[in-house]
Amino acid sequence: MTGIEFAEVLGVGFAAGIVGSLLGVGGGVVLVPGLSLLLGMPFREAVATSLVSVVATSVAGSIVYLRGGLIELPIAVELQFFTVIGAVGGGLMVAMVPEGPLHLAFAALLVYAGLSMMPTRRAESTRQVVRPARRGERSLAATASLGGGLVAGLLGVGGGIIFVPVIHLLLRRSFSVAAATSIYMIGITAGSGALVYLIRGDVVAPVTAVAVLGVLFGSTLAAHARGRIADRPLQVAFALLLFYVAFKMASHSVGNG
């Protein structure tokens, strides 16, 4: 690895760490396109690098959020059981599912989640109220988490793009709590997937090590700044990120089809 490649991977990892920690999505949506499109890394290796880096984002962010009391442990512990079942199932059946239809369905889901995440006056007045989730809402959240884990296992992302809307919209926690809880959950989800990639020998150790160091630095920096940033601009940024990823996935699917 040359000095320039080292700096490029470190820079992409740093950017992914900041975005992932601030928005609670892990950074895979930045790292995979960054490594594969910008640096020319094979997609499978980019996904493997991304999964390990997502764990690093999660761990670095979780340390800060745990101390700050932002993570709702009971919610995280309950939902991550379903996400890991989905992630392990998705990782094991990845070779049997065609990618095209999956990408299109996922893109539609992202557009819906992005529209739902856009802040409105009604949302500000009702969704910030913390109350115990109803039985139906908890069942729906568990099912959505199972689907989120499945998608994470199949597509090599942490699953935060599903977990944040589930916790924020279904379980009616504030966006800050949803993002922090999601950051903790994606560590478990991505960790399960990354273990499979490590065992299979798909992880390129030198590149991944540099990316992880960049991600750790970026996500730690962002986690410390998180409490000083308002929810509203983050929600808009998150929604725009969802639309962008949806467009990329749809165009990728059409291109392959």
Add this chain to the structure above:
Amino acid sequence: MSGTDRRIAVVRSRAALLMTRLVAVGVVLLAVGAVASVVGWVHAGSIATSVGLVTITVTPLIVLPVIGHRLLRGDRAHAWYAWSTLVVALVGAIVALWSRS
């Protein structure tokens, strides 16, 4: 602060402390691996890097039983979820190992 809130606060601090220590070990190993590779100790650098990556990857899975164990005091439902999650992750890893061989 109620008993449940106090217990969760303890869980949070214990989990954060364990994560900090494990990540510190992982980062030191990655840094050692990078330096060793640069000065020409490629094999030693590769081992340190690999162990560092594994350490960081399994950190959330190691912290999970700690959270489950602490929540066990009066909250068996959430402890059951935590331990079951760990079992599912381990089964997935074993199946991946089996399919590789």
